[in-house]
Amino acid sequence: MLRYTLKRLFSLILSLAVASVVIFAVIEIAPGDPASFMLGMNAQPETLAALRSELGLDVSKVERYFAWTSGMLTGDFGTSYTYRTPVIDMIRDRLWVSLPLALYALVISTLVAFPAGIYAASRRGQAGDIGIMGATQLGVAVPNFWFAMMLVLIFAINLRWFAAGGFIGWDAGFWKGLHALTLPAIALALPQAAILARVMRSSLLDVLGEDFMRTARAKGLSSRQALWRHGLRNALIPVLTIIGLQFSFLLAGSIIIEQVFYLPGLGRLVFQSISARDLIVVESVVMLLVFSVILVNFLVDLAYAAVDPRLRSRT
Amino acid sequence: MKRNLILGGLLSALFVLAALISFAWTPYDHTALDIPNKLKTPYANHLLGTDHFGRDLLSMIMVGARTSIAVALVAVGIGMGLGVPLGLWAAARSGSLVDEVIMRGNDLVFAFPSLVIAILITAIFGAGAVNAIIAIGIFNIPVFARITRGAALSLWQREFILAARVAGKNAARISVEHILPNVTNLLIVQGTIQFSLGILAEAGLSYVGLGAQPPTPSWGRMLADAQTLVSIAPHMALVPGFAIILTVLGLNLMGDGLRDYLDPRLRVART
Numbered sequence: 001m002l003r004y005t006l007k008r009l010f011s012l013i014l015s016l017a018v019a020s021v022v023i024f025a026v027i028e029i030a031p032g033d034p035a036s037f038m039l040g041m042n043a044q045p046e047t048l049a050a051l052r053s054e055l056g057l058d059v060s061k062v063e064r065y066f067a068w069t070s071g072m073l074t075g076d077f078g079t080s081y082t083y084r085t086p087v088i089d090m091i092r093d094r095l096w097v098s099l100p101l102a103l104y105a106l107v108i109s110t111l112v113a114f115p116a117g118i119y120a121a122s123r124r125g126q127a128g129d130i131g132i133m134g135a136t137q138l139g140v141a142v143p144n145f146w147f148a149m150m151l152v153l154i155f156a157i158n159l160r161w162f163a164a165g166g167f168i169g170w171d172a173g174f175w176k177g178l179h180a181l182t183l184p185a186i187a188l189a190l191p192q193a194a195i196l197a198r199v200m201r202s203s204l205l206d207v208l209g210e211d212f213m214r215t216a217r218a219k220g221l222s223s224r225q226a227l228w229r230h231g232l233r234n235a236l237i238p239v240l241t242i243i244g245l246q247f248s249f250l251l252a253g254s255i256i257i258e259q260v261f262y263l264p265g266l267g268r269l270v271f272q273s274i275s276a277r278d279l280i281v282v283e284s285v286v287m288l289l290v291f292s293v294i295l296v297n298f299l300v301d302l303a304y305a306a307v308d309p310r311l312r313s314r315t
Numbered sequence: 316m317k318r319n320l321i322l323g324g325l326l327s328a329l330f331v332l333a334a335l336i337s338f339a340w341t342p343y344d345h346t347a348l349d350i351p352n353k354l355k356t357p358y359a360n361h362l363l364g365t366d367h368f369g370r371d372l373l374s375m376i377m378v379g380a381r382t383s384i385a386v387a388l389v390a391v392g393i394g395m396g397l398g399v400p401l402g403l404w405a406a407a408r409s410g411s412l413v414d415e416v417i418m419r420g421n422d423l424v425f426a427f428p429s430l431v432i433a434i435l436i437t438a439i440f441g442a443g444a445v446n447a448i449i450a451i452g453i454f455n456i457p458v459f460a461r462i463t464r465g466a467a468l469s470l471w472q473r474e475f476i477l478a479a480r481v482a483g484k485n486a487a488r489i490s491v492e493h494i495l496p497n498v499t500n501l502l503i504v505q506g507t508i509q510f511s512l513g514i515l516a517e518a519g520l521s522y523v524g525l526g527a528q529p530p531t532p533s534w535g536r537m538l539a540d541a542q543t544l545v546s547i548a549p550h551m552a553l554v555p556g557f558a559i560i561l562t563v564l565g566l567n568l569m570g571d572g573l574r575d576y577l578d579p580r581l582r583v584a585r586t
Binding site: 011014015018019022023026027029030137138140141142143145146149150152153157248249251252253255256259260270271274282286289290293294297 | 419422423426427428429430431434435437439511515518519522523524538541542545546549552555556559560561563564567568
């Protein structure tokens with residue numbers, strides 16, 4: 001297990017290093033000098049030079065890369081070109097919206113998908129199964145931002161159960177905050193729930209055909225007992241993979257959903273930064289998103305190896 | 316499961332046809348403003364109603380179908396054009412450094428959600444349909460590389476490949492002449508699925524303003540326009556929404572149907 005962990009850790013660090021080089025290089029290609037953008041057309045050369053050195057733009061690209069990455073390792077993401085505040089503070093504020101939103105959506109998607117998938121598998125070929133599978137086809141085809149608009153139309157504008165947009169903040173209380181994130185989380189969860197339900201169903205169907213399930217039945221368990229005691233646990237591995245992968249889709253997907261609900265999350269930060277050419281913020285948010293995806297996948301890999309020793313020999 | 320294939324094929328054909336017809340004819344000029352008739356719900360003169368400028372929604376949907384189809388199609392082309400050769404190469408040199416580099420590269424691209432790639436690209440080169448295509452296309456590369464490699468690996472173990480090697484063909488020639496024809500079915504099915512994902516992605520990107528720019532009509536932008544008016548003119552959101560849903564649903568059903576039709580054995584293997 002230790003050997004496996006070290007091996008995965010090495011590949012994690014390598015991926016992060018390559019990803020940071022790619023992101024840095026891509027941002028470097030961007031035309032335009034942030035300092036002259038900030039000061040406008042009529043800037044004096046001396047002011048420009050002073051600002052460039054203040055922003056750390058006057059050193060070589062290699063030095064800048066190492067300054068950026070080593071800064072990130074110590075929690076210093078640099079200073080926003082536009083707001084002149086530390087990027088880390090801006091990200092931290094926004095993360096308090098985006099991260100809970102993604103997690104909330106993950107919970108909803110799991111809570112919907114598990115029962116739906118299990119039910120469909122246990123009623124294979126019957127009306128319930130066909131109905132659920134049809135619903136998942138539809139769930140995959142619906143753009144989540146459109147679904148979000150429909151939720152706003154029904155539950156915010158017509159029924160007035162929720163606010164149509166904006167975020168009241170966690171200071172107003174946990175439940176109020178959660179309430180404000182409910183519609184966005186449902187919209188975000190829909191396609192993921194549909195995919196997860198399909199995976200749950202097919203994984204469970206695979207397991208139900210196994211010999212040990214027949215043995216369980218032969219020793220006198222009812223098919224329901226066998227499913228809950230032996231089937232489900234073995235069917236969970238592919239399901240966990242998908243949940244791990246979905247986390248990244250949820251975080252990235254929240255960028256679009258935040259636009260629908262005017263939520264002050266990472267997504268809005270990115271779009272504001274793009275229009276203000278505040279590339280250091282874009283760079284850091286993108287790196288953070290990629291980091292979280294790579295980290296989650298790493299943790300999922302480790303979780304498997306802990307659950308299923310057979311996987312440790314395969315890398 | 317022939318039903319899926321037929322229903323999916325019909326739905327997909329409907330939108331391809333709408334896009335093709337729009338080159339020759341649309342009910343109205345999709346850019347023509349007609350303020351007196353703005354925000355009309357569907358009626359005889361405007362079968363799908365009009366938007367806040369009085370533009371005919373049916374015409375906009377037809378022309379928008381072009382954008383969606385073009386973006387998704389080219390993105391799938393990029394994914395296949397680069398991904399398939401990479402996958403074949405990795406499989407032919409299985410276990411070697413090349414294989415390792417290609418597969419790790421794949422993992423890396425997978426770690427960038429496609430939306431994030433799009434944001435990076437637009438942050439630098441500006442928004443537009445071409446950049447949307449590149450962003451979606453890049454994300455398609457690892458999908459095709461992985462699926463090609465997976466299928467090719469098992470083919471390399473087969474006797475007919477051994478026979479080809481004995482006959483003196485090199486790995487490149489075997490890949491092209493024997494492996495590729497045997498993975499085509501798989502690629503067609505995956506292509507259909509990526510095509511539908513491409514349409515969804517394009518809609519999302521144009522919705523947040525990173526995709527096709529005005530005056531090029533696109534379904535995602537129609538939805539963005541509809542958003543502030545959704546309480547007074549819900550049809551403006553419903554029409555493009557249903558266009559997207561029906562197209563994607565059609566393509567997905569067609570993909571499922573094709574898979575079952577082309578290779579019944581895959582029915583068990585897929586999830």
